[in-house]
Amino acid sequence: MKYSILVNEGPYTHQASDSAYQFAKAVLAKGHEIFRIFFYHDGVNNATRLTTPPQDDRNIVNRWSKLAEDHKLDMVVCVAAAQRRGIVDEGEAKRNGKDATNLAPGFRISGLGQLVEAGIQSDRLVTFGD
């Protein structure tokens, strides 16, 4: 079965990004496919590579990047939510005249159409948020 996941909450907030990650791992462990993971609202903060949690804490951002690399996942960050919160890739930096980028590996910035498409193309869309 084809799953997509929507993450609406930032890392280290309550529990939604942890739940979404554990759910994604279980989906893959059961042999299902993940069509897309979409990060929206404060969820876009899951995609900044500049996060530095204490060494004895989980690194939520790196964990997502590794999951994407290991399983060739499509992880999409909403562009408007990202602009508001300062999540920037090279294209957005150029377009908006920013002097730095911070998008973590495995993520890409795109629009809400990608969420709609995930809803259409997947058998199930599961939302995690606050």
Add this chain to the structure above:
Amino acid sequence: MLNIVNKSPLDRGSLDSCLQAADGGAILLIEDGVYAATKGSAGEAKLKAAGSKFKLYALGADAEARGIADRMMDGITLVDYEGFVDLVAEHNTCQSWL
């Protein structure tokens, strides 16, 4: 439909919204939502009042993390994350009551 509730009924009205608006199916309690199923709590009373309309599930890991896994109400089934995935697959639609 699978209804997913992730907040304590003492904190938010999401369980109330779910019980009022949803017309049956299953409820899966995750994160702080698991507090609703604590034996003797107001949440338990609400879930019991909803009667046989819903099949009740809670994420075991979240109940254990909160130290209430052994105080869950009767009639609720604890599942792990893979059980969560199965519940999503078994129901045609799912709604997270945020």
